Amino acid sequence: MVNRGKSGKEIISETVSSRIKNPKLVRKKHLLIARKAAKLFKEKGYHRTTMRDISRATGMAMGNLYDYISKKEDILSLVFDAYHDYAQEYMDAKEPPASEDPREELRSFIRRSLNNVQDLRDLILFMYRESRLLPKENMDRAMAKELAQIRTLENIIRKGIDQGVFPDMDPFFAASMIFYQNIFLTLRGWTFAGKYTDEEVRALIEEYILRPFHI
């Protein structure tokens, strides 16, 4: 849930500047704030969550909170950054020894991604809902991260097409569709509530996504 800066030191959010001098403390509190705020945001949305709520949840006094951020919007950035860092780590950590079979690679990517999505369901939902409130800089960053994931997928697909194991298709577009289908159950999971278990849903989506790739 942290960036690794050039020097190898852990950094969370280069954009949110704090008045506090001790960088270790800043990182720690930024993480605390992001964690607690994320919970509140998920439950009540950004606008309905007050700074007082966040103060209470973090156990930090109002003024102290503002020692670590300079506006409420910063907390939004903190939450997004923390998620992206975490998601990156999640995908990196579970990366299997790169298979030579594109079909296997694709399945592996989807499976990891679906697990991640299911774990962070509410957070992702929140992010999709309120990303427009992000300051442009963070928005751009978020979009770049998403694009990077899509590019990874695109490469896998392109390789599959080249090797003749996938049918011919627009690889970037297909990658985008897959990426979005991954998120699908987050946005509309309720459709399946009661009908299928989480396990089943994951399996169904995986199968459905892979279907167009059978020759």
Next chain:
Amino acid sequence: MVNRGKSGKEIISETVSSRIKNPKLVRKKHLLIARKAAKLFKEKGYHRTTMRDISRATGMAMGNLYDYISKKEDILSLVFDAYHDYAQEYMDAKEPPASEDPREELRSFIRRSLNNVQDLRDLILFMYRESRLLPKENMDRAMAKELAQIRTLENIIRKGIDQGVFPDMDPFFAASMIFYQNIFLTLRGWTFAGKYTDEEVRALIEEYILRPFHI
């Protein structure tokens, strides 16, 4: 853009009650409010749109506005209801003479749906973002309408499977996936900005969605 109640009378909203007696007037104003508010909501989001904004946009005095609704939330309901009514009409109006070929039926449904989505892009985006703010009753209604559409799709698919023109699959699940893939370009339009035209995107989605249905 109106419901037909059981009695055949036009109703725009069963949930939003107004102090005004004249039902024709109520309907007219509710529509006016929904239309103007939708525009504002799309642009600035629900929370950032003030009652004063809506008063100004509709040309109705604050007090008069509150003669037709009782809380701001009501306007959200009005907007959602108006959309659903409109979408229903849209799909109904363009419904072709039911083809006997499930493949054609499916393609036709998707095409109409994609057009609808592209026309109302911003509104749909807004609704996905702020639906959680809806009072439960409206939320349930919105979900029911979505489910109805999915059921229509499900039937087409089931027929195709039965006739052996579609491969075997879970028809409800497939219908759900299709339905949300339709919405895909709304949520992630920016991914394609500059890469493809709207036409191309529609064609690509259509093709991609239909791919799993080739035997």
Next chain:
Amino acid sequence: MVNRGKSGKEIISETVSSRIKNPKLVRKKHLLIARKAAKLFKEKGYHRTTMRDISRATGMAMGNLYDYISKKEDILSLVFDAYHDYAQEYMDAKEPPASEDPREELRSFIRRSLNNVQDLRDLILFMYRESRLLPKENMDRAMAKELAQIRTLENIIRKGIDQGVFPDMDPFFAASMIFYQNIFLTLRGWTFAGKYTDEEVRALIEEYILRPFHI
């Protein structure tokens, strides 16, 4: 205490814009706010006077107050404008039939000015103290009004010099000195507290100011 606009209609403050439509009401409330706020500002200074204080003093609810102004600073402008309008009227109203004798004209100007200053002592003191907080536009206006008064004085003095009844001197500079001497007892009246009555102070200043004009 009001401006006369081009049309002859009374206007108070063209700079402070309000959300209220009825201009009569706006004028009335602006005046009320200026009057009550001036009192508070004089007593506690601008910064120590809170919007709640002003709300309480005017009997207007916080929100209503903000219907007539858009920021606290506006109230400062209101106070300054009201004073300047009043001072203008004061000087105009008591303007005697322009005497032909510059000496008499000068004495009359000084006397009126001193009376005005003594009446509005605390207000003027406040204004000299906090004028730097004014938005530039108002500041410029205030300076222009002051300059206009100095110019009037300058003209009287120049006439006197031309007629040979005043000794040779820089008329603009002398006018400035006189103007400031008028205000003097506002800023440092306490020096005389207990020593002289207000009457006596006025007479002493008048005499002192006029002294350099004896040949």
Next chain:
Amino acid sequence: MVNRGKSGKEIISETVSSRIKNPKLVRKKHLLIARKAAKLFKEKGYHRTTMRDISRATGMAMGNLYDYISKKEDILSLVFDAYHDYAQEYMDAKEPPASEDPREELRSFIRRSLNNVQDLRDLILFMYRESRLLPKENMDRAMAKELAQIRTLENIIRKGIDQGVFPDMDPFFAASMIFYQNIFLTLRGWTFAGKYTDEEVRALIEEYILRPFHI
């Protein structure tokens, strides 16, 4: 820039008490604080200068700052005291061998005073603006210092009247007027901006002030 107490020990402030034992250190830090705070106060005013600003400017940690003062107001006192001490020194240091000619003595006093005022222009302006914020005790002390200077002037004038070189007048009143005319250019410097150089202004004021003393 320090007082000499009765015992001959240097004291910078009798009113501002510090928690620190070492009196040398206290004096040093009080002076540092007064110097840095004065700069900030002149630029931004008392209220807009935060304790953080002062901490930063002095290089003292917040808590350490509060070891030497007990409230923000104390810093105001420190600034005023430092100024008065400095002004006293300024006048004392440049005091010429007391001339026997009251006219010369008067001119000398005014000249020194005008130089002082021009040097400390911004500081004096600040003090006039914010003196009301001083605790009563300091206010009284400041007034006493002013009065002392006025008394000095009064004596010169009285001597001149007695010797028949000045026309008859109320010597205390005249002394007061002179004293405040000195300050004039501080308060209304902008009136002359571009019209006269600083040199010219000083000469004009000097001449103007002395005018009533010609027989």
Next chain:
DNA sequence: GATGAATGAGTGTTCATTCAT
């Protein structure tokens, strides 16, 4: 039915001051 002024609780944010180390 319509108008628009009035209400006041609630929001984000600041900042003098304290306190643990």
Next chain:
DNA sequence: CATGAATGAACACTCATTCAT
């Protein structure tokens, strides 16, 4: 003695809602 993080009351300002006409 020094450091700087922590405290929380107070502030300016907003806005959904009501009410008098």
